[in-house]
Amino acid sequence: MTRPVLFDASRLVSRNSRSAPTGIDRVCLAYAEWLLAMPSVDLIPVRGRRGGLVAVDRIWFGDLVRDVRERWNGDRAVYRPQDHALDLALRMPLDQRVALREESPPDTPPKKSARRLAAAPRLLASRRLPPLSAGALYLNAAHTGLEDDSILTTLGDAGVERVVLLHDLIPITHPEYCRPGDDQKHRRRLNTILNHADAVIVNSRYTGDELRRFAAAENRRPPRTIVAHLGVEDVFRQRPASTTAPTLPYFLHVGTVEGRKNLAFLLTIWSRLAEVMGEAAPQLVLVGSHGWESEAVLDHLERSPRIQKLVHHVAGVGDDTLMQLMAGARALLAPSSVEGFDLPAVEARTMGVPVIASDIPVHREVAPDAVLVDPIDGLGWLRAIQAAVDAPAAQAARFSPTWDGHFAVVGAALDLPGRATDRA
Structure with a gap:
């Protein structure tokens, strides 16, 4: 039996033309590949629109993920400046x-997947979400759409489990390094998480500690917190x-x-x-x-x-x-x-x-x-x-977290059984 998973693809969809990823981009791509390859998941890619969610064509989304992987993974990169x-x-x-x-x-002929991605305006037209039932899961790995609580509230009313990956609290703890207004925007995101998320994934114990400090300052209790170090490609x-x-x-x-x-x-x-x-x-x-x-x-x-x-x-x-x-x-x-x-x-x-x-x-x-x-x-x-x-130091390679290890922790915590069958 498969579990419906709504994966918020807003960031990947908006950044699919990039020639190289940021750290958050890497995380979104890894999550997309994991979910696409999970036999126990009925994946529904979604993106934010006008304070709500619309479905994204799954076939198009699979092409996008493969195209982005080819572009970002150096040995198959179309262009490496x-x-x-x-x-x-x-x-x-x-x-x-x-x-x-x-x-x-350089000018290169577009591949089949690139031609399909060029059809984005048609494929990204608003699509009504399928009926949602208790037991479905919403997963957001990029902070997108959390500036207000409309999306998580609607999902909660439908009985959907809501899980957010929190990358950091830097706009709140160190606003001097961010654009003016980013601290208030991130504060709204954090309050949305505290009010409505059923669980939050954090990339380090440090991020988890900062979340608990923020929650205490707001006289709140954080949701269930899952610590999972990010994987290395x-x-x-x-x-x-x-x-x-x-x-x-x-x-x-x-x-x-x-x-x-x-x-x-x-x-x-x-x-x-x-x-x-x-x-x-x-x-x-x-x-x-x-x-x-x-x-x-x-x-x-x-x-x-x-x-x-x-x-x-x-x-x-x-x-x-x-x-x-x-x-x-x-x-x-x-x-x-x-x-x-x-x-x-x-x-x-x-x-x-x-x-x-x-x-x-x-x-x-x-x-x-x-x-x-x-x-x-x-x-x-x-x-x-x-x-x-x-005197350059000679060092042996060190053990580091893998994406398989990350998703083993996350999958177990979110009751997503089974292993990915073909994750890139």
Whole structure:
């Protein structure tokens, strides 16, 4: 007997044209693949519309998920920007190195799935939800549609179990790193969860602790909480067969370029490295799209001649390319002021790549063997990076959470028996 599961596909539908995923995008894709492959699930993809939910064509949604996986998974990527330019930049002499520039994707004939996805306006036309019965499950992995309680209230009235994955409380605990108004928007989401969710999945014990603190401040009790660390994609469980050593060592940061990532601070460290090490200064590769308040980082990159030939920023990098960049790096750098999980740090740890990270609760939880430095300790970061240049640490690959493990925890907690039969 199958169980009806309404999966909120709003985020995947809205971001299907992206060439590379954010962390939340990865989670939504993993959940979609899991549910599509579950024999015990009658999947009903839904999206938000005018304060309610409409059904999404399941065949179209399956095509979308496969197309997104092919685009985001590097070994099958249709386009991986700057692979060759980045490779060249890390191997040519210092005086010939130039800042990387965005490239346009080549023209390629659309595949069958891409042609089907182009028919989105027709396939996404409003479709009435099938009759809902007690025992059905609604699953939201992306915070979408929770700014008011209309969706969860309607589902609750129909006897549907409502489960939300909470990624973090950063807009509430650290509003200075978010767009104005995001704190109030997230507060409304959290109150919707506290009022109407039957269970909440959290990606770390830290996120669960923050949820309990928020609930206590609101004189409320949180719903049943399921702690399940996010999984690492299989590509990060291997190393490239051969890697040509770069002319100079480089370090890697992966994540959206935004205030809480502490990258302006990191570039100040790099300016100091350039001053004290001269031509022996290491490279820094920033992988990620621009986010809120990235101007300080852009100012450094555009106006500081000291670091212009040392720091490279790229976006839209496929997983295979990212894995190769991690494999060749002296260390992954994670200087964030706050995180809900930090998937890149876990990915690097999985590969045995050293991690230098800010000493914050979530890093102590998910990367306890990293070199942990206070996020505002400039001299500490300088010393840690110089030590990694001079004597790179050889580390064995570490055990890390898998998506199968994540879904085993979630499936058991939500009474979704059985295993996925063909999850990518």
